[in-house]
Amino acid sequence: MSGMIIGTAMIRNPTGLHARPAVKLAKLAKTFDASVEVSTSNGAWVNAKSTNSLMKMKATFGTPLTIRAEGLDAQTAVHELVKLITQDFEAP
Amino acid sequence: MMQVRGISASPGIARGRVCFLHTAPPVGERPTCSVDEEMARLTEAIGLAHQELSFLADGLADIEAGIIEFQMELLEDESVTGAVRRAIENGQSALQAWQAVMAREMEDYRSEANAYISARADDLHDLGERVAHHLVADPKWVKKEPLRGERLVLADILSPSRFLELDLAQVSGIATAGGSPTSHVSILAKARGIPMIVGCGEGLAKVADGAEAFLDAEIGLFCYAVDAVERKALLAKIAARAISDGLAESRRAGSAATMTGERVLILANLDGHDATGWPDLRDFDGIGLFRTEFLLTAGTFPGEDEQYRIYRSLLEWAGDRPVTVRLLDAGGDKPIAGMTAAGEHNPFLGLRGFRLFALHPEIFRGQMRALARAATAGRLKVMVPMITIPAEMQAFRAEMVAIVESLTQDGTTCRLPELGMMVEVPSAALMAGEFETDFYSIGTNDLIQFTLAVARDEHRLAHLARGDNAAVLGLIKQVADAGGLRNREVSVCGDMASDPQMVPHLLRAGIRSLSITPAAVAAVKHSIRLWSEN
Numbered sequence: 001m002s003g004m005i006i007g008t009a010m011i012r013n014p015t016g017l018h019a020r021p022a023v024k025l026a027k028l029a030k031t032f033d034a035s036v037e038v039s040t041s042n043g044a045w046v047n048a049k050s051t052n053s054l055m056k057m058k059a060t061f062g063t064p065l066t067i068r069a070e071g072l073d074a075q076t077a078v079h080e081l082v083k084l085i086t087q088d089f090e091a092p
Numbered sequence: 093m094m095q096v097r098g099i100s101a102s103p104g105i106a107r108g109r110v111c112f113l114h115t116a117p118p119v120g121e122r123p124t125c126s127v128d129e130e131m132a133r134l135t136e137a138i139g140l141a142h143q144e145l146s147f148l149a150d151g152l153a154d155i156e157a158g159i160i161e162f163q164m165e166l167l168e169d170e171s172v173t174g175a176v177r178r179a180i181e182n183g184q185s186a187l188q189a190w191q192a193v194m195a196r197e198m199e200d201y202r203s204e205a206n207a208y209i210s211a212r213a214d215d216l217h218d219l220g221e222r223v224a225h226h227l228v229a230d231p232k233w234v235k236k237e238p239l240r241g242e243r244l245v246l247a248d249i250l251s252p253s254r255f256l257e258l259d260l261a262q263v264s265g266i267a268t269a270g271g272s273p274t275s276h277v278s279i280l281a282k283a284r285g286i287p288m289i290v291g292c293g294e295g296l297a298k299v300a301d302g303a304e305a306f307l308d309a310e311i312g313l314f315c316y317a318v319d320a321v322e323r324k325a326l327l328a329k330i331a332a333r334a335i336s337d338g339l340a341e342s343r344r345a346g347s348a349a350t351m352t353g354e355r356v357l358i359l360a361n362l363d364g365h366d367a368t369g370w371p372d373l374r375d376f377d378g379i380g381l382f383r384t385e386f387l388l389t390a391g392t393f394p395g396e397d398e399q400y401r402i403y404r405s406l407l408e409w410a411g412d413r414p415v416t417v418r419l420l421d422a423g424g425d426k427p428i429a430g431m432t433a434a435g436e437h438n439p440f441l442g443l444r445g446f447r448l449f450a451l452h453p454e455i456f457r458g459q460m461r462a463l464a465r466a467a468t469a470g471r472l473k474v475m476v477p478m479i480t481i482p483a484e485m486q487a488f489r490a491e492m493v494a495i496v497e498s499l500t501q502d503g504t505t506c507r508l509p510e511l512g513m514m515v516e517v518p519s520a521a522l523m524a525g526e527f528e529t530d531f532y533s534i535g536t537n538d539l540i541q542f543t544l545a546v547a548r549d550e551h552r553l554a555h556l557a558r559g560d561n562a563a564v565l566g567l568i569k570q571v572a573d574a575g576g577l578r579n580r581e582v583s584v585c586g587d588m589a590s591d592p593q594m595v596p597h598l599l600r601a602g603i604r605s606l607s608i609t610p611a612a613v614a615a616v617k618h619s620i621r622l623w624s625e626n
Contacts, residue, residue, distance in 0.1 A: 018209055019162045026165055051165040052172055055209060056200065090562070 006068045007078040009085035017059035019051075021089040026051040028084055034071025036081065040064070048081065093322045096295035096314040098267060101278035104287030105330050106265035106307045108244035110299050110316070115247045115254065117221070118228040124185040134176060134186040137226035142167050144222070148256055156622065159252045159276060162212070163219040172197065187227045194220035214276050218251035244305050244314075246296050252276045260284060265307035267314045269296050279351060283621045289314060306330075345374050348617040350599065351624035358617060359416070359607035361585060371610035378414040378471075380533065380607020381585040382406060384459065385421055388428060393420065393455055399462035407470030414471040416533065416607070418514070420459060421445050421477040424538075425548060431455070440538075440547060445478025445514075446488060457495065464496050467507040475512040475533050480519050485527045514585075518543050521567035524574035532575050533607070536586025540564055559588040560597050572602030583607050592619035599623050 011017050017025070029036045029048035036048040040063050046053040048067065059065060065085060069077040124130065142164060149160040166172055172193060179189035194216055201213040242264040247254070249270040255277045263286055271277065271290035281288040287309035296314065299305060305316040306326045318326060348356045359380025360371055387394050387402065394402070407415055423432045423444025431452060436442040449456045463474050476488050489511055499506040512531035515521050516538035524532060536559055541548045543564050546557040558564075568584070575582035583605035588594040590612040596619065598606065608616050 019212055019215075020158050023158075023161050023165050026169075030168075047170065050169045050171045051162065052169045052197070055212070058204070058209065 003070050003074060004068055005070070005074040005078045006066065007082040008064055008066050009082040011059050011061055011063045011065060011085065012088040016061055016063070017057060017065075018055060022051045022054040024089050025054055025081065025084060028080060029077065032069070032071070032073045032077035032080075034069040034074040034077045036067065036069045036074075036077050038068075038081075039066050041066070093315050093319065094298075094317045096267070096292050096299075098289035098292035098312045098314060099273055100288075100309045100312045101271070101273040101275075101290045102266075102281035102286060102288040102309060104265065104285070104307075104309050106242070106244065106287045106309075107327065107330060108242035108264035108305065108307075110301055110303050110305050111243040111245050112301050113245055113247040113250065113254065113258075115221075115249055115251070118187070118224045118230050122228065127181055127183075130180045130184075130186040130189075131177065133227055134173075134180065134190065137186070137190075137223050138167050138173065140226045141219070141222045144257075145253065148253060152256065156252075156256055156280060159215060159280075160256065163215055163222075163253065166216070166219055167223075187224060190223055190227060191220065194223075211276070214252065218253050221251065222253065244307055246299065250277050252280060255280055260286065265309065267292050267296060267307055269293055283351075283618065344614040344617065345372075346617075347377070348620045350620055351622065354604065356599065356620050357583070357605040358613065358620075359414075359583060359585075359605065360610050360613075361590075361607050362610075371613070373410065373413065375610070375613045376413070378416070379406075379410055380416050380583055380605070382415060382417045383421065384418060385426055385428075393459070396458040396462045399459060400465045403463055403466035403472070404469045407466055407472055410470055412471065414473055416473040416475055416512070416531075417463060418475050418477055419446060419456065420448075422448060440541065445516075446476045446484060447478055449487075449491075457491070460492055460495050461499065463509060464492070464499055464506040465504060467509040468505055472507075472509040473512055473531060474509045475514055475531070477514045477535070478516060478538075479513040479527070480517045482523070482527050485513055485529055489528060512581075515539065515571050516542070518567060521571050524571045525578065529580065531581040532571055532583070534568055534571055534582065534584045534586065534603075536564070536568075536584060536588040539567060539586070540588075543567060559586075559591070559594050565597055565601050568598065568603065569601040576602065581605055590616060592616055595619040596623050600625075 026049055037045040038048045038054065038057070039045045040057055040059050043057060045068070046057055048054065067078050067081050145160050145164045149157050149164065152160060175193045176189045179192060180186055184192070198213045198216045198220070201216060202210055204210040240262060243262050245258060245263055245266045247268050250266065250268050266281060266286060266288040268290050269292050273290060278288060278290065287307055289307065289309050289312050292314060299316050303316055305314065306318065307314050315326070348358050350356065357377045359378045360376045361381040362379055362383065387399065403417060422428045423442060424440050427439065432448065433443045433451070443451060463472065466472060476485070479485055492508060492511060496506055496508045510530040512533060513520065513527055513529045514535045515524060515532050516535040518539070520527065521539065537548055540557050540559055544556050544561060546553040572582050582603060584598055584603050585607035588598065589606040590608040592612070592615040595606065595616055599620065606616060
C-alpha cells in the first residue's frame with residue numbers, strides 16, 4: 001500500500017496508557033480523516049480512535065508503540081500522535 | 093432514635109433532611125419495536141446521556157473531569173456502540189443489546205490485574221445505567237428535583253456521575269445501601285469534604301423522604317427519628333466538631349495527600365513578625381518562607397539582638413515544625429535606599445539577594461549571627477536568595493560555619509542550622525546537583541522571568557510569563573530530580589505554589605513540598621487531594 005505512514009513512540013507515563021492518556025490519544029486521533037491504528041510490539045493493531053480499545057492494549061511504562069495511518073492527512077496524524085505520546089500526554 | 097450502621101467512606105458529622113436519590117436499575121422495558129425504531133431509541137438515549145455528561149464536565153476539577161470525559165469517550169466509541177448496533181440488527185431490543193455489551197465490557201475491565209484499569213469498571217457501570225434509564229425513559233431517573241438546604245442524600249448506590257450531578261453545596265452528607273469505601277465516589281466525597289457512609293444495607297429504605305436525620309461518618313452511623321434530647325446531643329456534637337476541628341473549613345486542616353495517598357508537605361509563607369497576623373499552625377507542616385525584608389523599618393534593619401528575639405519567638409511559636417528563614421532579600425523589585433545600589437540599569441539582574449553581601453557584609457553577618465543563636469530554639473533552616481553558582485553557596489556556608497565557631501568560642505549558645513538555597517536562576521536549576529546545599533527552595537517568580545525573559549512587572553507580557561510553560565516545568569523537574577537523587581528536600585515557595593491551577597503541574601514535576609500564602613491553604617489542599625499521577 002502506498003499511503004501508509006508509520007511512526008513509533010515510547011509510553012513515558014509511569015502508570016501506562018490508561019484512561020486519561022487513552023482519552024487524549026483517541027480525541028486527537030479523531031481529529032484526522034485518516035484511519036489511525038496503534039499496536040504494541042507483539043499485539044494486534046487497534047483503532048486509535050477508540051478509547052476503549054486503547055485501554056485494553058494495556059500498554060505499560062516503557063512500552064514502544066507503533067502508529068500507522070492511511071489517508072490524506074496520515075503524515076500529520078502520525079506526527080501529532082507521536083508528539084503527544086512523547087510529550088507524555090501533556091497538551092502543548 | 094432509629095439507627096442504621098454503615099462503613100465510613102468520608103469523615104465528618106452532618107445533619108440534614110433526607111433526600112432519596114433514585115438509582116434502582118431500570119425497569120419496565122417497552123415492547124421491542126422494529127430494528128429501525130430500536131436503533132433510534134439507542135441514538136436518542138446515547139445523545140441524552142452525552143448531553144448530560146458534557147454539561148456536567150464543565151467546571152469540574154482535574155480528576156473529576158477525567159472520570160466524566162472517559163465516559164463520554166465510551167459513548168462515542170465504535171468498539172462499544174458498534175457491538176450494540178450489531179446486536180440490535182440481530183433482533184435484540186436496544187436495552188438488551190446495550191446491557192449485554194456493557195456487562196461484557198465491564199467483565200473485561202474487572203478481570204484486569206492492573207488496578208488502574210479494573211477500577212474503570214465503575215465508570216462503565218455508571219455509564220451503562222445512565223443510558224439504560226434513558227432507553228426505558230425512566231421518569232424517576234429523568235426527574236431532577238433541585239435540592240434545598242442541608243440535605244442528606246440516600247441512595248442504593250451512588251455512581252461518580254450521579255454524585256457530581258448533585259448540587260453539592262446543598263448536600264450535607266451521603267449514605268448508601270451498597271458501595272465501598274474505596275470506590276471512586278468515596279474518593280470524590282473525601283476530596284469534596286462531604287461526610288459519607290456506605291454499605292448501610294436495607295435499613296435506609298425505611299427512612300421517610302424529607303425527614304430530619306443525622307450522619308456520623310466518624311463511627312459509621314446514620315440516625316433518624318431522634319427525640320428532643322437526642323437531637324440536642326447530636327447537634328452539640330456537630331457544633332463541638334465544627335469548633336474543635338474547624339469543620340466549617342474541615343479540609344483546611346489536616347495533612348494533604350494526593351489521590352493515591354502520597355503526602356505533600358504544606359508550608360506557609362510568612363511576612364513580618366507580628367504573631368497576631370499569623371495563620372493557624374494546624375493547617376501547615378511548617379513555615380517554608382519567612383521573609384526578613386519585612387523586618388526593615390524606615391530603611392534600617394533591626395540589630396542582632398532584636399533579630400535574635402524575633403527569630404527565637406518565631407521558632408518557639410512553630411514548636412516542632414520546621415521554619416525556613418530567608419536571608420535579607422533586597423534589590424530587584426525591592427529597592428532599599430542606602431542598601432541597594434542606586435541607578436542600576438536593570439535591577440532584576442543586578443546587586444540583589446546574597447549578591448549584596450559584598451556591599452554590606454555587616455548587615456548579613458548580624459543576621460546570620462542572630463539566626464545561629466536562635467537555632468537552638470527549634471527546627472531552623474536558613475536559605476539564601478539569588479544563588480547563581482556553587483561558589484556562592486560555599487562562601488555562604490563558610491561564613492555561617494565561621495560565625496558558629498566564633499560564637500561558640502565566646503561561650504554563646506548557638507547551632508549551625510540547615511543551610512539551603514533558593515533556586516531562582518536557570519543556572520542554579522540546571523546545575524542543581526552541583527551545589528553544596530541541605531535543601532532547595534524554588535522561587536518560581538524569578539525563575540519564570542529569567543527563563544522566559546519577561547520582567548515580572550511587565551503585565552503586557554503576562555501571557556508569556558506562565559508557570560506552566562514546558563521550559564519552566566522542565567527546570568523545576570530537574571531540581572526535583574537532583575534533590576531526589578541526593579535526598580534533599582525540594583520545595584516551591586513562589587506564587588505558583590499558591591495557585592490551585594498550577595499545583596498539579598508542580599506535583600507532576602515531582603514536587604512534594606509547597607510553601608504557600610496562608611489564604612490559599614484550603615484551595616491548594618483541595619487541588620492536591622484531587623490529583624493523581626495520571
